[in-house]
Amino acid sequence: xxxxxxxxxxxxxxxxxxxxxxxxxxxxxxxxxxxxxxxxxxxxxxxxxxxxxxxxxxxxxxxxxxxxxxxxxxxxxxxxxxxxxxxxxxxxxxxxxxxxxxxxxxxxxxxxxxxxxxxxxxxxxxxxxxxxxxxxxxxxxxxxxxxxxxxxxxxxxxxxxxxxxxxxxxxxxxxxxxxxxxxxxxxxxxxxxxxxxxxxxxxxxxxxxxxxxxxxxxxxxxxxxxxxxxxxxxxxxxxxxxxxxxxxxxxxxxxxxxxxxxxxxxxxxxxxxxxxxxxxxxxxxxxxxxxxxxxxxxxxxxxxxxxxxxxxxxxxxxxxxxxxxxxxxxxxxxxxxxxxxxxxxxxxxxxxxxxxxxxxxxxxxxxxxxxxxxxxxxxxxxxxxxxxxxxxxxxxxxxx
Amino acid sequence: xxxxxxxxxxxxxxxxxxxxxxxxxxxxxxxxxxxxxxxxxxxxxxxxxxxxxxxxxxxxxxxxxxxxxxxxxxxxxxxxxxxxxxxxxxxxxxxxxxxxxxxxxxxxxxxxxxxxxxxxxxxxxxxxxxxxxxxxxxxxxxxxxxxxxxxxxxxxxxxxxxxxxxxxxxxxxxxxxxxxxxxxxxxxxxxxxxxxxxxxxxxxxxxxxxxxxxxxxxxxxxxxxxxxxxxxxxxxxxxxxxxxxxxxxxxxxxxxxxxxxxxxxxxxxxxxxxxxxxxxxxxxxxxxxxxxxxxxxxxxxxxxxxxxxxxxxxxxxxxxxxxxxxxxxxxxxxxxxxxxxxxxxxxxxxxxxxxxxxxxxxxxxxxxxxxxxxxxxxxxxxxxxxxxxxxxxxxxxxxx
Numbered sequence: 001x002x003x004x005x006x007x008x009x010x011x012x013x014x015x016x017x018x019x020x021x022x023x024x025x026x027x028x029x030x031x032x033x034x035x036x037x038x039x040x041x042x043x044x045x046x047x048x049x050x051x052x053x054x055x056x057x058x059x060x061x062x063x064x065x066x067x068x069x070x071x072x073x074x075x076x077x078x079x080x081x082x083x084x085x086x087x088x089x090x091x092x093x094x095x096x097x098x099x100x101x102x103x104x105x106x107x108x109x110x111x112x113x114x115x116x117x118x119x120x121x122x123x124x125x126x127x128x129x130x131x132x133x134x135x136x137x138x139x140x141x142x143x144x145x146x147x148x149x150x151x152x153x154x155x156x157x158x159x160x161x162x163x164x165x166x167x168x169x170x171x172x173x174x175x176x177x178x179x180x181x182x183x184x185x186x187x188x189x190x191x192x193x194x195x196x197x198x199x200x201x202x203x204x205x206x207x208x209x210x211x212x213x214x215x216x217x218x219x220x221x222x223x224x225x226x227x228x229x230x231x232x233x234x235x236x237x238x239x240x241x242x243x244x245x246x247x248x249x250x251x252x253x254x255x256x257x258x259x260x261x262x263x264x265x266x267x268x269x270x271x272x273x274x275x276x277x278x279x280x281x282x283x284x285x286x287x288x289x290x291x292x293x294x295x296x297x298x299x300x301x302x303x304x305x306x307x308x309x310x311x312x313x314x315x316x317x318x319x320x321x322x323x324x325x326x327x328x329x330x331x332x333x334x335x336x337x338x339x340x341x342x343x344x345x346x347x348x349x350x351x352x353x354x355x356x357x358x359x360x361x362x363x364x365x366x367x368x369x370x371x372x373x374x375x376x377x378x379x380x381x382x383x384x385x386x387x388x389x390x391x392x393x394x395x396x397x398x399x400x
Numbered sequence: 401x402x403x404x405x406x407x408x409x410x411x412x413x414x415x416x417x418x419x420x421x422x423x424x425x426x427x428x429x430x431x432x433x434x435x436x437x438x439x440x441x442x443x444x445x446x447x448x449x450x451x452x453x454x455x456x457x458x459x460x461x462x463x464x465x466x467x468x469x470x471x472x473x474x475x476x477x478x479x480x481x482x483x484x485x486x487x488x489x490x491x492x493x494x495x496x497x498x499x500x501x502x503x504x505x506x507x508x509x510x511x512x513x514x515x516x517x518x519x520x521x522x523x524x525x526x527x528x529x530x531x532x533x534x535x536x537x538x539x540x541x542x543x544x545x546x547x548x549x550x551x552x553x554x555x556x557x558x559x560x561x562x563x564x565x566x567x568x569x570x571x572x573x574x575x576x577x578x579x580x581x582x583x584x585x586x587x588x589x590x591x592x593x594x595x596x597x598x599x600x601x602x603x604x605x606x607x608x609x610x611x612x613x614x615x616x617x618x619x620x621x622x623x624x625x626x627x628x629x630x631x632x633x634x635x636x637x638x639x640x641x642x643x644x645x646x647x648x649x650x651x652x653x654x655x656x657x658x659x660x661x662x663x664x665x666x667x668x669x670x671x672x673x674x675x676x677x678x679x680x681x682x683x684x685x686x687x688x689x690x691x692x693x694x695x696x697x698x699x700x701x702x703x704x705x706x707x708x709x710x711x712x713x714x715x716x717x718x719x720x721x722x723x724x725x726x727x728x729x730x731x732x733x734x735x736x737x738x739x740x741x742x743x744x745x746x747x748x749x750x751x752x753x754x755x756x757x758x759x760x761x762x763x764x765x766x767x768x769x770x771x772x773x774x775x776x777x778x779x780x781x782x783x784x785x786x787x788x789x790x791x792x793x794x795x796x797x798x799x800x
């Protein structure tokens with residue numbers, strides 16, 4: 001490690017927003033096109049390779065940043081390998097962050113993004129947490145749209161289908177000192193993705209409900225003062241071992257607890273919701289962890305769920321963004337007050353939880369198909385309508 | 401994120417040790433040589449580019465691992481860029497870990513490593529924490545020696561000089577699902593490095609003592625149940641912003657505190673030691689954070705310092721590996737009991753601390769040159785003797 005003097009990345013003003021008039025800014029209007037004619041095959045819907053989550057479309061966007069010149073002109077070019085120095089910051093010090101989004105082919109045949117401005121702003125925030133350069137989030141949205149315009153016709157032909165969008169920012173400067181990267185690359189790839197909310201991988205029990213197991217006391221995903229709120233690589237790799245252990249024990253995801261009291265935070269890499277009837281009033285309450293201590297991700301789907309419940313279900317379902325523990329969940333279940341649980345996220349969309357394993361106890365919840373009055377499926381269907389153009393809504397941003 | 405079924409990496413048995421007879425094991429005896437004749441210039445001693453910490457020697461070692469075949473044959477080849485998929489696990493999910501070591505040209509002209517077995521074992525442990533494949537640590541040491549044998553003659557000609565060795569393991573599998581990497585690359589590079597313990601970067605005040613500032617309450621480096629004990633990228637990138645802030649405020653490194661009580665953990669990316677006289681006995685005590693809650697790195701230099709104090713200074717200096725807080729340090733200072741503080745690590749070696757900034761208070765410690773009776777310099781000189789062959793010791797491993 002080094003005592004090297006660090007420099008603040010150009011293009012940020014500390015709050016992560018871009019600074020006008022200082023070196024190169026990220027500018028989608030300068031996008032250069034280097035399109036390929038060597039086009040790849042598109043995987044069939046439902047095919048096994050979708051579950052590999054590694055088939056990209058024909059093109060990608062990249063944009064280089066240097067501390068000397070700021071952002072260079074972005075390029076849309078054939079999808080292909082990057083050339084990275086063995087001494088690059090991103091390979092040693094996890095100077096990396098990303099976003100997860102989807103692009104949808106509507107039932108009306110139009111192509112939509114879902115609240116892309118929120119993902120773009122979050123990427124700027126995540127970048128700041130790992131000392132990567134800032135940019136104008138609106139420019140990122142324009143670059144995403146440009147990539148979608150080039151590849152959506154061939155790669156997203158079917159109404160009702162979607163692809164996954166992965167913007168990522170990595171520190172590519174060759175430097176082993178403990179210092180802010182002097183070079184970075186923003187890249188946007190478009191990847192074939194299975195529908196986790198309705199399908200299961202080949203050879204796997206086709207149940208569609210999730211089975212969660214609580215994290216071990218000696219394994220904590222994130223903590224106050226850390227970076228659980230940012231979508232940085234550092235939150236993921238260290239969680240894989242617990243995820244693998246959960247799967248080997250027959251569960252799908254880890255329900256991450258925090259502290260001795262077992263505060264419930266996230267499920268896998270998704271946000272967690274429980275519907276619990278209030279002990280006094282018997283009225284159902286939608287419980288989810290708060291953003292206040294910055295331990296959980298401010299999920300776009302999470303926020304959309306909360307917004308929809310407040311605007312459309314306020315008579316039936318109270319929202320409670322507050323700390324709660326696994327003991328609260330267990331007590332509600334023992335008292336017959338736990339009605340439903342689900343997770344939300346871009347990858348899973350909204351998925352019903354049928355079991356939570358806590359120590360020796362299985363907290364069993366209704367299967368989705370046996371719970372006609374459940375809130376999760378109703379919210380999911382509203383969101384799906386917005387994503388696929390069944391409902392005209394400002395969250396569904398059409399790519400013309 | 402995905403519900404994809406994960407598979408345990410081949411070559412590990414859960415404890416990270418290698419498994420015999422299962423697919424390819426890391427095997428230094430199979431090293432292939434692809435040497436270059438296009439040799440680079442060696443930076444002059446004391447030259448400015450050393451401070452960039454990015455000039456590698458002519459060669460590097462790489463070895464690929466796949467879940468199907470295990471470890472392939474390692475190769476020593478010209479230092480050069482890697483080809484990495486934009487979907488590689490290491491770029492998105494921080495599936496990466498590394499080691500920091502040095503190679504020394506002794507006063508007797510022989511080339512030595514310092515306790516390389518400890519670094520190799522730690523890399524296996526770190527790899528396991530981020531679900532990367534295990535290997536026999538002895539084979540890594542052999543690969544390091546092979547690289548040193550090829551490049552040391554030209555790159556390390558001067559007795560009393562050293563280079564930095566950076567073994568690193570990265571998950572290169574193309575996969576955006578939350579899953580254990582299916583491919584990985586082990587690489588070893590040899591890098592020119594300044595002498596932090598005796599020099600300062602060009603243009604920087606050439607004081608040789610360190611000035612520390614305590615971390616903010618809302619920024620924590622590591623947490624029990626996290627991964628502070630492992631040398632994984634995820635511990636570094638998220639710390640750069642605090643490091644930069646400290647430097648902008650005129651300090652060299654952050655003294656990382658934990659919890660409301662301000663438990664002292666690490667300084668920058670080094671281990672921290674304080675020499676405090678016991679209130680009752682007046683006898684000096686060497687205080688350092690314990691490994692028990694797995695928050696700090698089990699530093700090779702830290703362990704060597706403790707071993708030397710126990711074996712050579714037991715009459716003069718008591719070792720206390722125990723939790724202590726910044727309030728303890730402040731109280732000792734106010735009571736005139738704080739004698740000395742220093743940090744230890746491969747990059748810094750052993751470096752005296754002259755100031756600790758805590759809120760509005762400057763805890764001032766003796767400058768190195770004004771503290772002839774200090775323990776840090778004595779321990780440092782013993783270690784230096786072992787590294788450079790002034791003392792024949794089992795920790796100094798000669799590369800024949």
